[in-house]
Amino acid sequence: MEQEHAPALQTGDATITGVSIASVYVDDFAKAYEFYNGLLGLKKKYDMGEQACYFEFEGKEWGLYLEGGNTPSQIAENSARASFMLSVPSSAALHTRLVAAGVRCVQNPPQHMGGGDYWFQFFDPAGNIIEVLGGE
Numbered sequence: 001m002e003q004e005h006a007p008a009l010q011t012g013d014a015t016i017t018g019v020s021i022a023s024v025y026v027d028d029f030a031k032a033y034e035f036y037n038g039l040l041g042l043k044k045k046y047d048m049g050e051q052a053c054y055f056e057f058e059g060k061e062w063g064l065y066l067e068g069g070n071t072p073s074q075i076a077e078n079s080a081r082a083s084f085m086l087s088v089p090s091s092a093a094l095h096t097r098l099v100a101a102g103v104r105c106v107q108n109p110p111q112h113m114g115g116g117d118y119w120f121q122f123f124d125p126a127g128n129i130i131e132v133l134g135g136e
Helices: 029-039 091-100
Strands: 021-025 043-047 052-056 063-067 085-090 111-114 117-123 129-135
Touching: 029 052, 029 063, 085 091, 091 117, 091 129
Parallel strands: 021 063, 085 129
Antiparallel strands: 043 052, 052 063, 111 117, 117 129
């Protein structure tokens, strides 16, 4: 019996240097688009089909990919999951905007993380938990 060999590993620098894109998978693209574009104020850079787009972050080389048509999964505040964190000048200002719009936040108010940083999490329309870090 001939044994299969794994392909030879490439040599070179495989150091992870950052995050290039945050991706959000949702069931209802139109509802999520309105949330991320309208309420959060992200600016669309590209359409990527009928149920996907790419938002750019002002002054950054990376952005957020949004894709609709997915099956929602049950996510709880303490579930195992991947997430990403949005940077804002004022966590309190975004928290106030989200609460006024009826968005469910996990922390009320944002938690002081030391120094001048405040952090909180919120649920998007598909139930994904998104994190925020910023000043007071």
